[in-house]
Amino acid sequence: MSNLVIKQLSKSFGSKIVLDQLCFDVKLGEFVSILGPSGSGKSTLFHLIGGRYLPDQGDILIDNKSIVGQAGQMSYMPQSPSLFPWRTIRENIVLGAELKGKPDLALAEQMLKKAGLTEVADAYPSALSGGMKQRAAFIRALLSPQDLLCLDEPFSALDEFTRLDMQNWLLSIWQTYRKSVLFITHSIEEALYLSDRIVILSTNPARIKAVFEPKFERPRAPELLLTDDFLAWKRRVYQTIKADH
Amino acid sequence: MGLSIKKSLAPFLFIIILLVIWELATRMLAIPTWLLPAPSLISKEMITSWPTFQQHFFATTQLAVIGFIIGVSFGLLLALMLHMFPRIRATIYPLLIMSQNIPIIVLAPLLVIWFGFGIFPKILVIILVCFFPIVIATLDGLAQTHHELMHYMQMAGASKQQIFFKLEFPHALAAIFSGVKIAATYSVMGAVISEWLGANRGIGLYMTLAQSSFRTDRVFVAIVFIMLLCLCFFTIILAIEHLLVKGTKKGSAEYE
Numbered sequence: 001m002s003n004l005v006i007k008q009l010s011k012s013f014g015s016k017i018v019l020d021q022l023c024f025d026v027k028l029g030e031f032v033s034i035l036g037p038s039g040s041g042k043s044t045l046f047h048l049i050g051g052r053y054l055p056d057q058g059d060i061l062i063d064n065k066s067i068v069g070q071a072g073q074m075s076y077m078p079q080s081p082s083l084f085p086w087r088t089i090r091e092n093i094v095l096g097a098e099l100k101g102k103p104d105l106a107l108a109e110q111m112l113k114k115a116g117l118t119e120v121a122d123a124y125p126s127a128l129s130g131g132m133k134q135r136a137a138f139i140r141a142l143l144s145p146q147d148l149l150c151l152d153e154p155f156s157a158l159d160e161f162t163r164l165d166m167q168n169w170l171l172s173i174w175q176t177y178r179k180s181v182l183f184i185t186h187s188i189e190e191a192l193y194l195s196d197r198i199v200i201l202s203t204n205p206a207r208i209k210a211v212f213e214p215k216f217e218r219p220r221a222p223e224l225l226l227t228d229d230f231l232a233w234k235r236r237v238y239q240t241i242k243a244d245h
Numbered sequence: 246m247g248l249s250i251k252k253s254l255a256p257f258l259f260i261i262i263l264l265v266i267w268e269l270a271t272r273m274l275a276i277p278t279w280l281l282p283a284p285s286l287i288s289k290e291m292i293t294s295w296p297t298f299q300q301h302f303f304a305t306t307q308l309a310v311i312g313f314i315i316g317v318s319f320g321l322l323l324a325l326m327l328h329m330f331p332r333i334r335a336t337i338y339p340l341l342i343m344s345q346n347i348p349i350i351v352l353a354p355l356l357v358i359w360f361g362f363g364i365f366p367k368i369l370v371i372i373l374v375c376f377f378p379i380v381i382a383t384l385d386g387l388a389q390t391h392h393e394l395m396h397y398m399q400m401a402g403a404s405k406q407q408i409f410f411k412l413e414f415p416h417a418l419a420a421i422f423s424g425v426k427i428a429a430t431y432s433v434m435g436a437v438i439s440e441w442l443g444a445n446r447g448i449g450l451y452m453t454l455a456q457s458s459f460r461t462d463r464v465f466v467a468i469v470f471i472m473l474l475c476l477c478f479f480t481i482i483l484a485i486e487h488l489l490v491k492g493t494k495k496g497s498a499e500y501e
Contacts (some may be wrong), residue, residue, distance in 0.1 A: 052400065072403070076397065083392045124491065144401065
């Protein structure tokens, strides 16, 4: 059974077609990345799944039910951490769950520990480093009750070293909780390293250019990044993106 | 703590120096007491007149507190209403700004003509001076909700109510408090002005009586107590703000 299915999804603003006949799915417990250059309509896609926009055509299904125009069917992690400055970290991470009912506080404690944030649980976000804020924002999404996690370029603002740490941490925690993930990124390496499947979008309008399934073994470690197999994949993806440009 | 003592030391010393200069100047230049009494004389008068002064002091305090509470509540309610209905806001906002161009001192006699010398017109004066800073501060605070936080709430499927109570209102709280602080000092001013126009008790009345008998020292006593009262209000509100506004530096829109 598929968890998320996108069917012939099209959206235009005025005469500008942004998304053109997108078709893909995210299976239960699968990690799918959407890879495309900036301005390829990736955010528009998230706005559609998040129920903020209505599509011109097509359908979005979660567990075979259409969620078109319905807000709050996914848990969400934005590009900036967007933590609330007047809430402590502990209060911040349960916000997503709070919107949908009573948060599971025991699970929240457990997650704080996993993220190494126990010591700063009572601190306010302004006291945290960039990586810590992102971890808190990810836990907030993970603690939300929805089964689909949408991550919108969550690590793009971090420096290279922190980003690799965050990716490894994300993989380890995802392996434990195994939610379906839809991950937007413009980094080829990040997409290859993290995902089961990569959907490559073209720009203006966004169409699906290719879908890759690299099948690297899990659990993955940073050594993978330098293997010939990985680099070959990287080349292939890069050439696909650059083709007919 | 040590730092804050150090910080307040300089202004404290400066006030002492000013008082010393004032004291010496009145003595050396032999300025008549009815023109400018020396600080020592004023403080002596503060102590000797306290038994008769206290009833005026408490009357004004009571008036200011009642007016302040009603004014702030009214201002908050109006701001929230205007926030919820943007069309009404667009209609009323210019009128609100324009109304502030009428000095309260010219409005006060009208209120006396309409409502007499009782407590009602006095409280009305205080409400009028209090509610404006609250309305403007609240509206601005609500309008400045950070768009990234708003984006998260909308994508996460928060309802309008949740957005208001979990994001907009707490976000505006710092701004609201800066309005409340202004309103607090205005409320004391409003109370004294309203008492000038006719009252049987209050600092305002005490000042009018002192002035007409050229008891300048007593006018100064009234001024000192008004200052103390304002300071007291301000400190209480600062303490409440400290309890309620968390994680942000006051008034700043820092969010990450």
